[in-house]
Amino acid sequence: MRIAYLGPRGTYSEEAALRHASRASETVPFGTIAAVIEAVENGAADQAVVPIENSLEGAVTHTTDLLIHSTDLLIRREIVLPIHHCLLVQTGFGLPLVRVVYSHPQALAQCRGYIAEHLPEAEPVASLSTAGAVKDMGSSARPAAAVTSRRAAEIFGAKIFDHNIEDSASNKTRFVVLARDDAERTGRDKTTICFDFTEDAAGTLHGTLGELATRGINMLKIESRPDKRSLGRYIFLVDIEGHREDGVVREALRGVRDRAALFRVLGSYPRPGNSDGS
Amino acid sequence: MRIAYLGPRGTYSEEAALRHASRASETVPFGTIAAVIEAVENGAADQAVVPIENSLEGAVTHTTDLLIHSTDLLIRREIVLPIHHCLLVQTGFGLPLVRVVYSHPQALAQCRGYIAEHLPEAEPVASLSTAGAVKDMGSSARPAAAVTSRRAAEIFGAKIFDHNIEDSASNKTRFVVLARDDAERTGRDKTTICFDFTEDAAGTLHGTLGELATRGINMLKIESRPDKRSLGRYIFLVDIEGHREDGVVREALRGVRDRAALFRVLGSYPRPGNSDGS
Numbered sequence A, B: 001m002r003i004a005y006l007g008p009r010g011t012y013s014e015e016a017a018l019r020h021a022s023r024a025s026e027t028v029p030f031g032t033i034a035a036v037i038e039a040v041e042n043g044a045a046d047q048a049v050v051p052i053e054n055s056l057e058g059a060v061t062h063t064t065d066l067l068i069h070s071t072d073l074l075i076r077r078e079i080v081l082p083i084h085h086c087l088l089v090q091t092g093f094g095l096p097l098v099r100v101v102y103s104h105p106q107a108l109a110q111c112r113g114y115i116a117e118h119l120p121e122a123e124p125v126a127s128l129s130t131a132g133a134v135k136d137m138g139s140s141a142r143p144a145a146a147v148t149s150r151r152a153a154e155i156f157g158a159k160i161f162d163h164n165i166e167d168s169a170s171n172k173t174r175f176v177v178l179a180r181d182d183a184e185r186t187g188r189d190k191t192t193i194c195f196d197f198t199e200d201a202a203g204t205l206h207g208t209l210g211e212l213a214t215r216g217i218n219m220l221k222i223e224s225r226p227d228k229r230s231l232g233r234y235i236f237l238v239d240i241e242g243h244r245e246d247g248v249v250r251e252a253l254r255g256v257r258d259r260a261a262l263f264r265v266l267g268s269y270p271r272p273g274n275s276d277g278s
Helices: A012-020 A033-041 A061-069 A105-110 A112-118 A130-138 A150-155 A204-213 A247-259 B012-020 B033-041 B061-069 B105-110 B112-118 B130-138 B150-155 B204-213 B247-259
Strands: A002-006 A026-030 A047-054 A074-082 A086-089 A100-103 A123-126 A144-148 A160-162 A172-179 A189-195 A219-226 A234-241 A263-270 B002-006 B026-030 B047-054 B074-082 B086-089 B100-103 B123-126 B144-148 B160-162 B172-179 B189-195 B219-226 B234-241 B263-270
Touching: A002 A012, A002 A033, A012 A026, A012 A047, A012 A074, A012 A172, A026 A033, A033 A047, A033 A061, A033 A172, A047 A061, A047 A074, A061 A219, A061 A234, A086 A150, A100 A105, A100 A130, A105 A112, A105 A123, A105 A144, A130 A144, A130 A150, A189 A247, A204 A219, A204 A247, A204 B204, A204 B219, A219 B204, A247 A263, B002 B012, B002 B033, B012 B026, B012 B047, B012 B074, B012 B172, B026 B033, B033 B047, B033 B061, B033 B172, B047 B061, B047 B074, B061 B219, B061 B234, B086 B150, B100 B105, B100 B130, B105 B112, B105 B123, B105 B144, B130 B144, B130 B150, B189 B247, B204 B219, B204 B247, B247 B263
Parallel strands: A002 A026, A002 A047, A074 A263, A100 A123, A100 A144, B002 B026, B002 B047, B074 B263, B100 B123, B100 B144
Antiparallel strands: A047 A172, A074 A172, A086 A144, A086 A160, A189 A234, A189 A263, A219 A234, A219 B219, B047 B172, B074 B172, B086 B144, B086 B160, B189 B234, B189 B263, B219 B234
16 A cells, blocks of 8 residues: 655654554655645555644644545544654754754744753754755754754664753644545544535524534534635534444434535544554 | 834735824834734834734634733734735846746745746745845846735835736735724624633533524634644634623623633724725
8 A cells, every 4th residue: 555645754744654554555755735635636645644733733724725625535544643853963063062953943933942942052944844954954054953853863864962852742743544435433433524604694603513512422623714715704624523424423414514505524533542642 | 103013014914004003103013923912012012913814824823822822912903904916027027037936935825826827937936025025036146026015016116017916816814903902892893702611521612602692692703723732622712793891792701701711802893894895
């Protein structure tokens, strides 16, 4: 099986793809989230692994918007990855000499406190990815450091100067695995749906959520995205407990569909166990 | 009165600040959204104008997170600005010769179709702002163009090559004006609140929205943001019709507060008229 992911090699997306892959699988990097999804649509890969949410930054809206507007692929698994950043330093320099620190802007933001304390003289400079930061450090004219994943350090054979340098211990990213089919019923599942309304009268969303609440179906997450046509109109993305083939869920989804304009099931898939760090 | 906004001069944020300003006001640019808000907190300015939502991109999460977590300033007005991009071209070159086009990444994305059609040979390159794109064009070694606001073109004395080059005619940004006090009751108001829950039992959000729906209070917008402590826990940001001093709204807000853990009113302010383009 071929698994497409957001490259380059050494990113957290590759870590998620490797966690998903079996021994017989091949993981293949693509340059954008849209290209990862297209790879499955045009048969270049069987499954796609894309980030959908971070515990500090919120939704990866590029992914949610592609799921809502641009693809028929379904979510068949979710993978929650704890995000631990490492510090690399150019050979021959101690921390006080470092004048520039490279990483993806989000990783730099997540280590802001550590950098202020340990690299007070270093200017933070954006790289295209945490893996790209290792290359940028290598070609830097000034004494440089990089914030990156342990996996990227291993790939580039770089020595890790410090581990777990992120400011918040609760930094996690949720990835979803997309394919032509979602997952079979396991008895401990969740389902992602999206819907919108033609009119925004008082109580429209309230009544729709009532289709879930009155049946005792737990809502795990709700998010609103602009419908891209007019300001103030939204598409709702909701995660609920249960599989779309469970009797009570099927009934509730019928109720939601009847109240909605757009309605789509984006997939049913197992809820992650504690082993996934969720 | 001094009005702080997200600079530099020539950005859409300055346009929103100028629309808000009276003749006696002075508008002052700051480098980040956090700095704009701090300027009011520390008395360097009286009011702050910050972007909060775009009709294509969704919430400006940096602003919403600051409102939820980091400031006691209140929303006292909203301003909806239609976003129209202009094309500037380096003097002496026609479109077919242009090899690079500068702008803020969001503006480049919003004109993707136009650029593909009219500047097929040009490489899109990111600038720090739409105003900064004009400078980047000026110092480009290759024949260059810039996507920017009409105001920035005027400030830099640049000739506008083409108007309204955005792909979607419904591109609007909503700005909010922040101050120590929110607005007086006008009879046609809206109120922004945020809240979260200690437990996520089925129906918690549904019951809370019921406090609004059963009183016939229209919900204009709902958004969820990560609580930044654990993945899967959210803070809800809700816009409703009415002023927090309206009797029925006051009653509903008391009901919401009783069900919530965190609860805050982020301000009551007039709903924009059609003159604001909303």
